[in-house]
Amino acid sequence: MSETTKLSSNDGFELGAYVARPAGEAIGGLVVIQEIFGVNKHIQSVADGYAKDGFLVVAPAIFDRAEKNVQLSYEGDDTKKAYDLMKKTEIPKALEDIQAALDFVRAQTGKKAGTIGYCLGGLLSWLSATRLNPDASVGYYAGGIGNFAEETPKAPVMLHFGRKDSHIPAEQGEKVKSLHPEVEVFWYDDADHAFNRDVGATYNPQAAKLARERSLAFLKKNLT
Template structure:
């Protein structure tokens, strides 16, 4: 369904992106932000699914600043390599690359644009809502959100977390809820990464419910 395109960030950096288009007129644009494993098969699948739901979906390759074409699995050496990228990246650069994807989606559709992110991407989605560069944001198990919990939000947000997530403790979720009681925080009987069907932590019922809630939210705020 999708194709690869080149995007240009405000600082001149060129990055790749996977784009999936709906069959008819798009509801809106939607930026899909990767985990730490690149724009891999799972992220492309999520992008395709959002296009099937009616959105023009764009998944920017945030790791292109370090290494182009990163596409990793979730175990062994691939996981170690994924972790090695994190100290080489900074939030400002990832925000610039996200903004390039938002601009592309808006130019392609002429409509509102939202963002959905997973793990690392969940935090990037929160940052986009803080900065007001999107019209709605969905974050899945973003580990950095609590650190920026008290920031003002300039776009509506919903968040998804697993109650068994050992990476994001309950006190982090409580901090977010206390700072932003207006933000729906959905909790699932699942572990970190419950949305990814390529991981042992995949929990299909939770993933399906989170998707249903996310689509309803996005259609409400972007349609």
């Protein structure tokens, strides 16, 4: 079951969010953090999938501070708009909005809560683990993570990278692993950037399946 709701950040800003509820009692809470294309149909489907696994899932619209209800495709003018919105995103404010989402799922479930994010969301999931209070965090192809690799996570973290990702140099993920050997870092040899996104040319079903299996096991271990 899905719905939309409003979240209130600490600074009083109100943002939208997509909520996916499990069929029965939630086993924990999960915040799905968007790519640069907003809380579009793909991100909603990711949220729906983890709700089917038993989590109460919320996907906060972190672009709402720049433009409300952003849902972009992966081509044409939408791609340019996505990058423009990314440049307008202030990380501290985005993290405030993610904290509001964590607070929401914890209040709703009374249980642990974690984050999982993709691309920009992967970076924000990492920063959630270093600066906020999730019980676990997962990041897929976290863009720019090397710039923040020296920050120390306060919760268990799992990261996924594609070896063929031209957007994220391999040394960024390797830097994280070198500085934080406790972080679980997985590489997928035949995978490109956005290999989990099941629309578009970079989708790699084998890598996506394995990464999701690992992520689900990790989240269940740390959130239930």
